[in-house]
Amino acid sequence: MNMDSSYQIITEAACGLSQDFLKQAEFLTVPMGFTIGNQNYDQVPEKGNSDLHSIYQLLRTASSAAAVTFDTSDLIEFLRPALARGKDLLYVGVSDALGETWHNATRALANLQREFPTRRIEAINSMTLSAGQGILLQHLSKLQQKGASLLEAKEWAESNVSHIHSLAAIQNPDFLVQSFKGNFSNSQNQILQITEGQLLFKEQAETRQEMISCLFKNLQKAALLNTIQSVSIVHADCEKDAQILKQMIQKQNLTHMISISFLEPIFGCQFGPDTLGLFYEAE
Structure with missing residues (x-):
């Protein structure tokens, strides 16, 4: 057709x-x-990833930011x-x-x-x-x-739509508290999930590495019950961590369809730099 x-x-x-x-x-x-300080930005940067890195560098030291x-x-x-x-x-x-x-x-x-x-x-x-x-x-x-x-x-x-699962590992809770209402931890290294459209606290990690492992274990658990169709990893200027997560998934052969990309700055302003997101489709 x-x-x-x-x-x-x-x-x-x-x-x-x-x-x-x-x-x-x-x-x-x-x-x-989105805005960082007093500066307004369009969602789509003119220079691609180089601009995105610069934007997240500004976001790390900004006094204010908003979508x-x-x-x-x-x-x-x-x-x-x-x-x-x-x-x-x-x-x-x-x-x-x-x-x-x-x-x-x-x-x-x-x-x-x-x-x-x-x-x-x-x-x-x-x-x-x-x-x-x-x-x-x-x-x-x-x-x-x-x-x-x-x-x-x-x-x-x-x-x-219920087959699409969304998880986020948050480094800095300050952005989260300013952007969303919810029962979120005030500590670093927390895992959030989106359930029926709601952003909810899921679990607390002790270290950055443990936080990455938590994302992987959630996907691994889902793979025991369902076929993982595809995985999208997004990062707020922490590509090294995204690559580590990708390698963990590949090592266990959970799926071969894995993409990595920057988290859009409009969401970076809400979740903060160094956020690592895991989105996957499971049937």
Whole structure:
């Protein structure tokens, strides 16, 4: 079957996917940003990884940092042209429990539905963020390429979103406490998990190495019960640790599909430098 081009897949810029992939998949990505001190930044740096390293260096000594989501009115203006061209919309967003992004998006989509009553506008709560959201989007791209309709793609996503698991190892709890409400430890080296979209404390590690081992053991335990389809490791300027985790996974042959990438700075502002994230799909 040919690609169903009657609908446009929309997602946020911080979705764990490369700009090349987003362009090839013809996704429409909503701009996002963040602030460090008094300086505003776009989510996508001009110089790639070299810029990301510099941003995290600034973040380590910053007096303040914050993620900046889009306003409802800005998103309406951003999406209106696609609807005016006759496209239906399938919006895939970050978990509703992780800030205002999802809520702003759904308000914008509701307003646009009233403005374009003959167009179909649907939204999927990914129940995760970053590379976890990216895993879901990769599947949706394949489905659309194979001719799946908007409703078929949405139904598949809602049936399979629970197969995507999200863990994060946090070095500095100060960023976390400022960004999220929850029962988090005030100590370093804690493991968090996203369960049904909620960010929850999972366990405490004593050292950095033990924290990496905790991530691996969680994946290893999951592999005893399910087939691990793919793994995405993200790091907030701690690539060496990401490589160590990858080698541990490869040594046990848990999966051969492992990617490593920077954690988007918009989430780095919320989780802090040296965060290590593990996202995997298990069936």
